[in-house]
Amino acid sequence: MLDALPLVFILAGVVLYVVLGGADFGAGIWQMLSGPGRQGERIREHAHHSMGPVWEANHVWLIFVITVSWTAYPTFLGSLASTLAAAFFIAGLGIILRGATYAMRPGLSGGRRLILLEGAFALASLVTPFALGAAAGAIAAERVPVGNAAGNLFSSWLNPTSIVIGLLAVGFSVYLAAVYLAGDAARRGEADLEEAFRRRALVAGVVAGGLSLAGLIVVHADVPSLYTGLVHGSALAVMIVSALAGVATLALVYGRRFEIARGSAALAVAAVISGWALARYPMLLPGLTVQQAAAPHDALVALVVAVIAGGILLFPALGLLFSLTLRGHLGGPEPTPPPEPATGADRPPLRDLLAPALGARLAVALLVVGVGMLNAANAPWAHAIGVVSLFGFVIVGFAAILPRALAADG
């Protein structure tokens, strides 16, 4: 039981990454497909601004998945990363390119450079989910043996099943992004953008659905054992839920119920991923079960406690971020600040934070104590006092010196 709990965390992280991070990738791809002219520009702007505040947070899910994997199932992660080195490396380059172009975006307001930059961003948005999806496909297709780079560097993730799953990852991303962007435009009352993305969402949804069916056919031919697992028992039930949720999502988008549509799309993704896990359980890799791969008991306990405690902090904060974003308190073009009345003359003076003479003496005293405790003494408790005193020296010194450095013209 304890052995499998981290797997649940990992799968949940994957689902969240696909739904949230995937929508970010998809938005990047829509920037590429935005078309020319004024309308194309508005689509690109909209895609960029909607992502802004949540961009960084959505991508930490990947890091969560990686770190939990190597703590809970070290052998699994070692085998995976070494065999799939090429796929992961390409995904890594995509992540660098995406992040760097994203960071540079605010410096540009138009022109050829912007087009280049957006092109690079879109390319990276396409390559990264494909490579990550294909890597997941390699696990599904049993192409990753246990061992240090024991599988083939390329054919492990460039085979029919992997490629289809890679494409599926791209398709899902594009679809989820369109649903999200349509909803965001609706909230801002931009009817034309809403309509543009609603149409895109419907097309992308049909394509993603078609890809899923094609995927099943490919898996049937390429990895019959996985196919059999998928169409029997609990895995089958879950796959049916996924199909229903997929159809429901399309209907909801059609009816402009975008927020609920995001939820049902997430459900469809979650169901596919857990269906796959159920079909395979308890095998992680060929010849490696969850129980064999699991870390020693105490390490698992520590991990589970850490994840739960982290979750208790994390989810309220995430909730805050998303609710602020959804209510329009973040992002979008910046409002201009209210006019400031102050001129040099009626600017209020900066008072001392600490009487300067007292501050300087106190700082020197703390420094002397710090040196004595940290550098002359040897006991750990003395070092602790020394460090605290030295930090005190910096803080008190800062408070004593700074205000007059700032008020040098006053």
Added chain:
Amino acid sequence: MNVLAAALAPVHQQYLLEARQMQALSFAVHIPLVCFGIAFPAMVLFAEWLGLRTGDPLYTTLARRWSRIVLTLFAVGVITGTILSFEMGLLWPNFTATFGSVFGLGFAIEGFSFFMEAIFIGIYAYGWNRLPPRWHLISGIPIVITGFTGSLTVISVNAWMNHPTGFRLVAGRVVDVNPLGALFGDSLLWSELIHMYIAGYMVTGFLVAGAYAVARLRGRWRRYERTALAIPLTIACLAAPVQVLVGDWIARDIAVDQPVKLAAIEGLYKTTRGAPEHLLGWYTDTQVKYGIAIPHLLSLLAFHSWNARIQGLETVPPAQRPPINITRLSFQTMVGIGTLLALLGLVYLVVRIRRQRLPLTPWFYRAVVVAGPAATVALIAGWVTTEVGRQPWVVYQVMTTRQAVTGAGGIPVGYGALVVTYVAVACGVAWILRRLAKMPLDIPGADAPPTSSASQPA
């Protein structure tokens, strides 16, 4: 079955050196960015708080402009960090597969810490003028805290690699794992962490101040520049002398926990009582040539005793010695720069306290311009000392780097691609920072003329 579940078997890797260099490159890019994640948010918040307290828009503008830099550098910090997490598996699968259960917890907690950081950076950077001012300020506080906890957990892993505890190795598998004890019960953790944390403030402080020192040297010296220089410079100048003291503490820890590393740092071949310390020089043939020897100093520094016995390199077989000159040179670079920066800090503090003003001479501002890059060099040199000085071990005296490395092909290709990518990213970041710096300032009062106390640009 047990064989399968055991760690991966070591393989031959022709390109071990390239793999190591790839790791080193990725760190050298990540760590300076991280300094801004550690230290800059606190400075931004301080400026914003001054703005709230005084109602002076200059501080608010400063905080707001700085927060754009935080956001940009954070985005690049995230991607370079993501690459590092990939590399743990891509380059060192055997290390991860064997010890993931011992050290992984550190990175898992780190993951949550980064999550919180990313969330609140989003709220803070996009919430200007949209959230009530006080709440906006408060939303920045978690960023300062997570900058600390993020470094805490990463460094706990590094300290564990340098001084591994909290597990037993049986037939290539770890048993009796005590992850909390391994990560947070380690004496090295605290000295390394505090040294790194202070380094973050020095690097950020001197680099930011350096940008405004350039402005002063070019004759731009309005109230805005003076303020923007004074805040980071004051912090960095206070931190610099403290860093020397903390460095002494770390060195004494190394003397106990990693005597071979200390011997490599000093180029000490023979185990010696009352060992001398050599400044500069070059290690060949079991001794340091062309160096300046200071008798007994090493024993005095490492153990506070005139005649303490210092273990030499001869105590381990040649294959277990790190590359001596790289380790020595980088250590001396760090200490040399650290000493000079501490002196610069003292000059500033004395002028501020005695004369009640900023220093006047352009030489001071030229030194501040150089101080930022120098602090960055010291930072990297310090990490080279730590990491190269631990070689050939990845986990000290437990697993060698050669045993840890991947068997996958194509490392030189990956290395080349990474170099090209990082060069491009560096150009991009330099360009966007210039763009941000050139955005027009529009605050009343920023143009107040220089006063007598801070007069005459060079």
